[in-house]
Amino acid sequence: MNNIEEVIEKQRLYFEEGITKDVDFRLEKLKILKNAIIKNEKEIMEALKKDLNKAPFESYETEIGLVLEELRYIIKHLPSWIRCKRVKTPITHFLSRSYTCSEPYGVTLIMSPWNYPFQLAMVPLIGSIAAGNCTVIKPSEYSFHTSEIIEKIISKNFNEEYISVVRGGREANKNLLEEKFDYIFFTGSVQVGRIVMEAASKHLTPVTLELGGKSPCIVDETANIDLAAKRIVWGKFLNAGQTCVAPDYLMVKSTVKEKLIIKMKEYINEFYGAVPCNNPEYPKIINDKHFNRLINLLKGENIVFGGEYNDKTNQISPTILDNVTWDSAIMQEEIFGPILPVLEFENLKEVISIINKRPKPLALYCFSNNKESQKNIINSISFGGGCINDTVVHLATSYMPFGGVGDSSMGGYHGKASFDTFSHKKGILNKSNLIDIPLRYPPFKNNLNLLKKIMR
Structure with a gap:
């Protein structure tokens, strides 16, 4: 055209x-x-x-x-x-x-x-x-x-x-x-x-x-860790992480962090095999520009799982980072790739405060079996949409609107x-011609009190 x-x-x-x-x-x-x-x-x-x-x-x-x-x-x-x-x-x-x-x-x-x-x-x-x-x-x-x-x-x-x-x-x-x-x-x-x-x-x-933006995923100590790991791995590494509503980073209660990471490693192996870049069904990064951007984000980070890549096929294996800080380069932009930073927290109030200081995310995910914690997160943080005890699937319905808020x-x-x-x-407004009440027309005379009675 x-x-x-x-x-x-x-x-x-x-x-x-x-x-x-x-x-x-x-x-x-x-x-x-x-x-x-x-x-x-x-x-x-x-x-x-x-x-x-x-x-x-x-x-x-x-x-x-x-x-x-x-x-x-x-x-x-x-x-x-x-x-x-x-x-x-x-x-x-x-x-x-x-x-x-x-x-x-x-x-x-x-x-x-x-x-x-x-x-x-x-x-x-x-x-x-x-x-x-x-x-x-x-x-x-x-x-x-x-x-x-x-x-x-x-x-x-x-x-x-x-x-x-x-x-x-x-x-x-x-x-x-x-x-x-x-x-x-x-x-x-x-x-x-x-x-x-x-x-x-x-x-x-x-x-x-x-x-888009950086969509957080919160996991507290009451979560079903095995199921949380399974659903997080699926949502994050779907389309090799090139999903606007993918969990961008994890905020995990310190007492369950190691257990969650172990379970996520198990599910990555189960889903994609020991060498994901050799898996013919594992998606690739769209082009060299985005591939190189993601590789650069890995530099200097503590890779606890994955990190392998194939520059001939533009594939990067599902990667987990630990000991990430808010000053890390990977926390300054939406990742949009198969890299998952893990941060830990001690109390929920801290999590809510940290997220609310940043641009409003497109999605938010909460893994918790504590109803009060679920309610607190949903009511205290502004975000586009999300899931409790799952990831990504909230957009796969025609019964709810999908969209973001603020920067997202x-x-x-x-x-x-x-x-x-x-x-x-x-x-x-379709007005009848049968009656025409003269009250609204000038001169207004002493009709103010009558008008107030009608409109209050």
Whole structure:
């Protein structure tokens, strides 16, 4: 797609025809997308294998399956969401009816990342289609092969004036952000998120930013250590740690730290084998730039497990660090790789204080069987979302919104939240002509006391 401006203009004209607002049209397009994904399932898996070395199971579990489930849920519920909803009318608007209607923004831009390149392009697209918009998708060129299959699916099944894919690197991103869209949905790093928000502000374009940050995982002395270790290892090293909601670091009660580390080592061996970099199902780091960044973060740290890497395949084995301090380089940025720093604590109050002094995390995980401790953590720390006694799985549902807060994100999506994100909810008051109360009109005379009685 060479002429970005031309594509946007085509979409704007198409949107103005009103075709995309029809509920049957939206449902038809969602079903077409679903069938196209099922038809191209094998090619999608092959692309994910080439880009990230994802095993077919992991590709379906974290990408294709989540997209199909989101489609199923939204197709089922969209007809009820699209209806205007009656709301109460105050007595001051006597003889009126009030209601809200969800309307599409118009032409939206979805900028997706490379770590879950299929899922994180398709799930926002589903929301945009459901809300009745036209859409431009800009997938990451780092995940070249997946971007290629996304472009193929979209171009074969949808007209470019309705949905189009723009390929390219930074120059394409820059050109897109210079254009005026009606809504921008961005998933990626905090640094690029700032650039997107700055560009959007020039056109006063509303945005959703799905970013990241350092998501803590807290383990206290009451936790089921064996199960905690199993679920932490799974959530952290899924996709070789290249997950925005992966546990970024552990804060473990000192009395159970050694036991937890021993159990995590056991599960890493069980899941990935003695030499994970030789495991054909173990994912790789996306490119040399990110691989080298992660290797540099290991320098000078106390590696108690793992640390091996293969610079030919860009694989880094699951790695555990101990005796990490808050001044360590690895604690200054989101890791986004298969490296897990372990810090210990003595009391929960200390943990809450430390986390609250830092930017609000996208996710938080708490392993504890103490109900009071669970409640204290959830109520005392602001974060996007998370789990008690598990990791990552809170995002794999269409029944809850997913998103962050503060530095970690802005806005949310999944299920109904996706429809709402890509819709403007407008309020309408329909006033009767049968009666016109003269109280509100000048001259006001001595009507203030009467007005106070009505409005209190």
